[in-house]
Amino acid sequence: MLTEIQFEQAIAAFVTFFVLIDAPGVAPIFASLTAPGSPAYARKMAVKSVFVAGLILFFFAFAGAQLLHHLGISLDAFRIAGGVLLFLIALEMVFEKRQQRQKDRADQVLAEEEASGRLDDVSVFPLAIPMIAGPGSIATAMLFMQNAGGDPVGIGIVSFAIAANLVLACLIFLIAGPLMKVMGDQIAGAITRIFGVILCALAAQMIIVGIIGAFGLQIAGG
Numbered sequence: 001m002l003t004e005i006q007f008e009q010a011i012a013a014f015v016t017f018f019v020l021i022d023a024p025g026v027a028p029i030f031a032s033l034t035a036p037g038s039p040a041y042a043r044k045m046a047v048k049s050v051f052v053a054g055l056i057l058f059f060f061a062f063a064g065a066q067l068l069h070h071l072g073i074s075l076d077a078f079r080i081a082g083g084v085l086l087f088l089i090a091l092e093m094v095f096e097k098r099q100q101r102q103k104d105r106a107d108q109v110l111a112e113e114e115a116s117g118r119l120d121d122v123s124v125f126p127l128a129i130p131m132i133a134g135p136g137s138i139a140t141a142m143l144f145m146q147n148a149g150g151d152p153v154g155i156g157i158v159s160f161a162i163a164a165n166l167v168l169a170c171l172i173f174l175i176a177g178p179l180m181k182v183m184g185d186q187i188a189g190a191i192t193r194i195f196g197v198i199l200c201a202l203a204a205q206m207i208i209v210g211i212i213g214a215f216g217l218q219i220a221g222g
Helices: 004-021 023-034 039-071 075-094 097-116 123-132 135-148 152-174 176-215
Strands: none
Touching: 004 023, 004 135, 004 152, 004 176, 023 039, 023 097, 023 123, 023 152, 023 176, 039 123, 039 135, 039 152, 039 176, 075 097, 075 135, 075 176, 097 123, 135 152, 152 176
16 A cells, blocks of 8 residues: 555656646647548557657666766756756646647648658657657656655656556547547647646746755755
C-alpha cells in the first residue's frame, strides 16, 4: 500500500504527464494525419507512435541522471530550467499557440503525402516526436526520476505514471475519429486551456523548489 505522501506523488506525476502529453489535444491532429488511410493504418500509427514515444521517455527517465552528471548540471538547475520550459509550454496551451504549431506541422506532413501520392509513416514524426515525447515530457521524466532517487517505490510511481499515460494516449488515438465528432473543436480547445493553467501552477512549483534548493533558502514556517 502506498503512503499518503506516495499517493500524492503518484497523482501529481500522473496529472503532470497527462497534461504534457495532452492526448485529447493531439487526437484531432492524429485523426487528420491518419484520415487518408484505412482504419488498419490508423491503428498501426497509434500503436507505433506510442511505443516509440515510450522508448524515448523511459530512456531519458533512466539514463537522464548520467547525462546530467556528465554535463555537470545540478538537479536544482535542471528543476529551474524544466520549470521555465514547462511554463512556456503551458502559456502556449492557454493561448492555443501549441495546438496551432502542431496543426501546421501536421498540415505540412499531409501536403507531402498528397504530393508523393502515398501514405508516409507518421508514427515517429510528428506523432511520437515531438507531440507525445516532446521537450516538456522528456525533461519531466528525467526530473521526476531524479526526485525519486534510488527508492524503488518512487521509481515505480514515475514509471507507472508514464506507462499509464501512454496507454491512455493510445486508447484515445484509437477512438480519435468518433471522439472528435463528440467533443468538437471548442470542447477540445477548452480542455487544453484548462490543462495549460494546471501546468502553469506545476511549473511555478518546480521553479520555486529549484530556487530554494540552489540558494539554500528556508521556507517560512518550515
